[in-house]
Amino acid sequence: xxxxxxxxxxxEETKLLLISLGYDxxxxxxxxxxxxxxxxxxxxxxxxxxxxxxxxxxxxxxxxNTSAFTMSEYFSKYFKEK
Amino acid sequence: MELTPELIDKIRSFNLPxxxxxxxxxxxxxxxxxxxxxxxxxxxxEGKYGFTPxxxxxxxxxxxxxxxxxxxxxxxxxxHWSRNLxxxxxxxxxxxxxxxxxxxxxxxxxxxxxxGKKGIRITELGSxxxxxxxxxxxxxxxxxxxxxxxxxxxxxxxxxxxxNITVFVEADDSKKHILxxxxxxxxxxxxxxxxxxxxxxIDNTVLTIAELNNKKFFRKNRYVLFSSSRTEGNKPVYxxxxxxxxxxxxxxx
Numbered sequence: 001x002x003x004x005x006x007x008x009x010x011x012e013e014t015k016l017l018l019i020s021l022g023y024d025x026x027x028x029x030x031x032x033x034x035x036x037x038x039x040x041x042x043x044x045x046x047x048x049x050x051x052x053x054x055x056x057x058x059x060x061x062x063x064x065n066t067s068a069f070t071m072s073e074y075f076s077k078y079f080k081e082k
Numbered sequence: 083m084e085l086t087p088e089l090i091d092k093i094r095s096f097n098l099p100x101x102x103x104x105x106x107x108x109x110x111x112x113x114x115x116x117x118x119x120x121x122x123x124x125x126x127x128e129g130k131y132g133f134t135p136x137x138x139x140x141x142x143x144x145x146x147x148x149x150x151x152x153x154x155x156x157x158x159x160x161x162h163w164s165r166n167l168x169x170x171x172x173x174x175x176x177x178x179x180x181x182x183x184x185x186x187x188x189x190x191x192x193x194x195x196x197x198g199k200k201g202i203r204i205t206e207l208g209s210x211x212x213x214x215x216x217x218x219x220x221x222x223x224x225x226x227x228x229x230x231x232x233x234x235x236x237x238x239x240x241x242x243x244x245x246n247i248t249v250f251v252e253a254d255d256s257k258k259h260i261l262x263x264x265x266x267x268x269x270x271x272x273x274x275x276x277x278x279x280x281x282x283x284i285d286n287t288v289l290t291i292a293e294l295n296n297k298k299f300f301r302k303n304r305y306v307l308f309s310s311s312r313t314e315g316n317k318p319v320y321x322x323x324x325x326x327x328x329x330x331x332x333x334x335x
Contacts, residue, residue, distance in 0.1 A: 004144060005130060008137040013102040017133065020122035055140065058129030066136050068143075068173060068185055069166075069192035075143040076166040 004058065004079075014051065021061055025051050031063060043078075044070045085113040093118050098125040139173070146172045151213060158220040159237055160230050164204045167193060171208015203244050211312050212248075212278065215323035216240060218308060219274055222325075240274070247272050251279040251287045260290040268303040268324070277322045284311075284320040291322055300324065 009017070015025060024034045029051045031040045039048040042065040055066045059078050064070045083089065096104055104110075105118045125131075134140045146152055146169055155168050170189055177185060193201040207213040219240075220233050228236070240247070249263045260277075267275045279287035291307070294300060300307055309322040 004132055006132045006134060006137055006140040006144060007099055008135060009099060009102060009133050010106070012106045013099075014133065016102055016105055016119075017122060017126065020119040021126060052135065055132065055134035055136070056126075057132045057134070058126075061126055066134055067192060068139060068170060068189050069196075071134075071136070071140055071143045072166040072170040072173065075147050076169050077161075079144075079147075 011051065014054065014056070017056060018051075018054075018063075021056075023063070042070065044073045083108065083110055083112075083114045085117055089114060090117065093121050098122065098131050101125065142173055142176060143169060146176075151208075151217070154217045154221070155213065158217060158224060158233050160234070162234050162237065164197075164201070164241075167197070167201055167204040168208040168213060171205045171210075171213070174205070174209040175211070200241060203241055207241075210278070211319055212276065212321065214310065214312070215276060215308065215321050219323060219325060243272070246270070247275040249275070249277045251277065251283040253280075253282045255283065255286065257286050257290045257293075260287055261294065264290070264294065264324075265299075268300070268305060272326070274323060274325045277324070279320045281317050284318060287320055287322075 018025065018031060019034070022034050023040060024032050024037075026032050026037075026039075031049045031051060031054060032038060033040060040063055041047065042049050043062065045065045045067075047065060049063055049065050053065050055064050055071070055074075056062075057064060057074055057079070059074075059080060062074070062078060064074055093101060093104070101118065101122060105115065105122075110118050132140060149172060151172060152165075152169060155162075155165060159165065170193065174186060174189065189205065190202060193205050197204075207216065216237070220228075220237060223233060223236060247267070249260075249267065251260055251263075255263075264277060277287065277291070288309075291309070295307065304327040305324045306327060307322055307324050309320065311318060311320050
């Protein structure tokens with residue numbers, strides 16, 4: 001079993017990671033899909049995700065709005081041990 | 083910067099956070115940037131890293147999912163819809179006083195918005211430790227042959243009836259008052275009920291229950307009791323669960 005490493009990164013690093021994964025950031029700092037230009041929705045809150053709020057988590061790479069509630073949902077329902 | 087074999091080796095030697103920093107600091111462009119981005123995607127797909135602006139909180143949840151209480155909850159109730167609320171409750175227990183108020187307010191608002199009062203109640207089961215005797219009760223039912231669906235249904239019943247099957251003893255409650263409360267619950271003939279006392283309310287609660295037990299009050303009313311003590315923050319918590327003799331799940335006949 002591999003331990004998951006959870007860490008914070010800077011805004012530029014976050015943008016680079018998102019772009020490398022096929023996303024983009026629009027002029028309102030919302031995360032969008034690069035191909036369709038549609039806003040990405042958090043699977044838990046069903047809301048659009050701002051750059052400053054995003055957590056980029058493993059599991060088919062999931063983007064979620066960050067809060068205690070979404071973290072609890074992610075770790076109980078989405079996260080699978082590798 | 084040209085994409086040389088040396089640069090390729092260097093990029094390949096980094097882990098994901100290191101590579102992200104390296105690309106930003108060196109301002110890679112052109113084929114070197116393309117190669118680095120492909121490598122970032124590969125490393126991300128390995129699923130070893132999670133990136134979040136709330137690192138401490140994320141680490142807390144990651145750790146709590148391996149806790150004894152959460153593990154027991156999962157063993158009894160599997161994929162029950164409320165399992166994240168138990169995690170939330172456990173997380174609240176571990177917060178310090180300064181963080182607590184703001185986070186609890188936000189959590190309550192998020193939980194209420196999604197699950198209403200029932201959600202708040204389940205979160206409190208995790209944060210107060212009340213989930214522990216419930217898990218004990220459910221584990222017993224499991225040993226008696228209850229399957230996962232039976233246990234989920236029993237848990238839902240307990241939550242739905244929570245206000246009718248719990249006594250939270252106040253610090254200034256007299257022994258007579260506590261006795262009356264417990265006595266009233268035994269008369270309702272519920273399969274189980276719970277008594278909680280915090281801090282200075284514990285002594286009177288323990289004494290009252292001990293006196294009733296010595297008088298064989300619970301045996302006469304066909305209840306067996308299990309008590310436990312724990313500390314929540316700096317506050318001692320006493321819990322006692324009362325279980326009706328021979329209470330079985332309706333589905334088990």
